[in-house]
Each structure stands twice: as structure tokens, then as C-alpha cells.
Amino acid sequence: MSIRRVWPGRPVFNGPHADFDQVRHELLRLFDTVAGDAATEAATGAFPPLNVTQDEDNVYVRAEIPGIDADQLSISALGNRVSLAGKREIQLEPDKVSYHRRERAEGAFSRTLSLPVEIDAERVDARYANGILTLTLPKAEAAKPRQIAVRV
Amino acid sequence: MSTDGTTREMRAEPQKGAVHQPSRSNGPEQTRPGVVYSPATDIFETENSITVLADMPGVQAADLQIDLRESVLTLTGRVAAPESGYESDVLREYRSGTFFRQFTLSERIDQAKIDAKLNDGVLRLELPKVERARPRQIVVKTG
Numbered sequence: 021m022s023i024r025r026v027w028p029g030r031p032v033f034n035g036p037h038a039d040f041d042q043v044r045h046e047l048l049r050l051f052d053t054v055a056g057d058a059a060t061e062a063a064t065g066a067f068p069p070l071n072v073t074q075d076e077d078n079v080y081v082r083a084e085i086p087g088i089d090a091d092q093l094s095i096s097a098l099g100n101r102v103s104l105a106g107k108r109e110i111q112l113e114p115d116k117v118s119y120h121r122r123e124r125a126e127g128a129f130s131r132t133l134s135l136p137v138e139i140d141a142e143r144v145d146a147r148y149a150n151g152i153l154t155l156t157l158p159k160a161e162a163a164k165p166r167q168i169a170v171r172v
Numbered sequence: 173m174s175t176d177g178t179t180r181e182m183r184a185e186p187q188k189g190a191v192h193q194p195s196r197s198n199g200p201e202q203t204r205p206g207v208v209y210s211p212a213t214d215i216f217e218t219e220n221s222i223t224v225l226a227d228m229p230g231v232q233a234a235d236l237q238i239d240l241r242e243s244v245l246t247l248t249g250r251v252a253a254p255e256s257g258y259e260s261d262v263l264r265e266y267r268s269g270t271f272f273r274q275f276t277l278s279e280r281i282d283q284a285k286i287d288a289k290l291n292d293g294v295l296r297l298e299l300p301k302v303e304r305a306r307p308r309q310i311v312v313k314t315g
Contacts, residue, residue, distance in 0.1 A: 066265075071255075073260060084230065086228065087227065087292050087294035117217065118217050120217060123213050151293015152254065
């Protein structure tokens with residue numbers, strides 16, 4: 021189980037060098053971008069890799085999980101936390117086969133994310149298509165931006 | 173010689189999955205800009221065929237190209253970014269790009285009987301060997 025905070029750019033006061041580390045990290049990212057690499061993603065090596073995006077109304081979590089039974093996925097959401105667990109099994113070949121290469125991984129996985137806002141757990145929608153799991157997590161009413169009218 | 177055939181990789185793209193790095197290869201470049209990934213692949217062989225299984229999450233059947241010529245098998249799958257223009261990134265651990273991988277097959281393949289299925293982002297490609305490449309049992313008669 022890996023838990024990470026996904027709200028970017030918030031200062032961390034956990035040591036005298038935290039600010040310096042943050043600057044260094046940003047600089048490295050900048051160099052990567054200038055060098056023409058799109059390699060700014062936070063590759064954690066955790067499975068499945070996740071992308072989290074948001075618009076005004078929803079937070080979207082997308083995960084690359086090729087070749088899994090949708091029944092084998094368990095998704096839960098509470099407050100600003102969403103958890104994703106499951107198991108990927110690669111079926112044994114019935115015939116006698118000789119392997120040239122085996123690179124595809126199998127096994128159980130579990131990840132928990134802390135989202136930047138509270139979500140409405142009742143209305144979470146999960147879809148699995150082409151090996152990509154897409155969660156649509158509606159933001160809680162209190163977390164949505166409000167239009168403020170200016171009176172004159 | 174039923175199971176001593178080989179499949180060699182033409183060139184190594186970085187793999188998507190366990191090792192998750194975009195391409196920095198020196199081979200010929202793709203014409204479209206974007207990140208190129210090498211799909212994690214299983215390959216096994218039976219007496220009659222070679223089977224290739226490749227993880228290509230996000231690829232739709234229409235965007236997958238499989239090409240076999242002069243014993244070079246080429247897999248290309250393009251993934252369109254699923255995000256709408258209104259979404260902003262919060263966390264990004266993978267990118268949508270192109271899956272690309274090439275293998276050299278040592279066996280002769282019966283092109284007409286190749287079968288490809290794409291299910292939940294996993295390609296299963298059956299490459300039947302041509303008849304004369306299959307091993308034949310020779311019965312030794314006595315007397």
C-alpha cells in the first residue's frame with residue numbers, strides 16, 4: 021500500500037533543507053523540459069501508474085491496468101481519499117509451450133491517493149475500457165468554486 | 173527443432189510498466205512527435221505457432237498496426253490523450269504516446285493464418301508456422 025499526497029507545490033516544513041530540495045527538484049524538471057523530454061512525470065514505479073486531473077466539477081483518476089477482469093477491481097472513496105485495489109492474473113497456457121520472453125507482470129496491487137479536494141463518494145463513476153480505468157469523482161459541493169457577484 | 177526457434181528484438185525502446193521512461197533511442201524516429209514506449213511482451217512457441225502477448229493499455233483496435241515482412245514483426249499502437257481540454261494536471265505518472273516494438277522471427281510464418289485479438293489493452297497475436305517448418309515424426313521401420 022502506498023499513500024501519497026497529490027496536491028502539488030504546497031510548501032513542506034519538515035526540515036531546514038526542504039525549501040532547497042524543492043527548488044532543486046523544480047530546476048531539474050525545468051532542465052528536462054528544456055532538453056525536449058516530456059519526462060516530467062513523477063514515475064514512482066508503483067503499479068498501476070495513475071494520472072490525476074481536475075476540472076471545475078470533477079477530479080479524474082486514470083490508471084493503466086491492461087488485461088484485468090473488471091470484477092477483480094475494488095474501488096473505495098471516502099472524504100478526499102480514494103483507494104484502488106485488485107489483482108492481475110495471467111492465465112496459464114493450456115498447451116505445452118516454450119517461452120522466449122516473459123515481461124508482463126502479474127500480482128496484487130493496492131494504491132491510495134489523497135486528493136486535493138473532498139469528493140462526493142456517492143456519485144463516483146468507474147469505467148474500464150481498453151485497459152484504462154477511469155474514475156470520475158465529483159467534487160463535494162463545498163469544494164466547488166463559487167461565482168461571487170460584485171454589487172455596485 | 174520444435175522449440176528452439178528464437179525471436180530477437182530489433183532495438184530496445186524503454187519499457188512501459190515496470191521501467192517507465194520515455195524513449196531516448198538512436199534508431200529511426202517516428203514521424204509524429206510524442207513519447208514512444210515499448211510494450212511489455214510475452215512470447216512463447218508451440219510446435220505449430222508462435223504467440224505474442226503485448227500490454228498496450230489505451231490502444232483501440234483501429235489504432236493498432238501489425239506488420240510482418242521479411243521475418244520482421246512490427247507492432248505500432250497509438251494512444252490519443254483521453255483528457256478533455258478543460259482538465260488540469262494534479263499528478264502525472266504516465267503519458268499517452270505510441271507503443272512501438274519490433275522482433276525478428278526465425279521461423280517462417282503462414283501470413284494468411286495470422287490471428288490478432290485486442291482485449292482490454294492486451295494484444296494476442298497468433299503466428300502459425302508454415303507447414304514445412306513444423307517437425308515431422310519419422311517412423312523407423314524394422315525388418
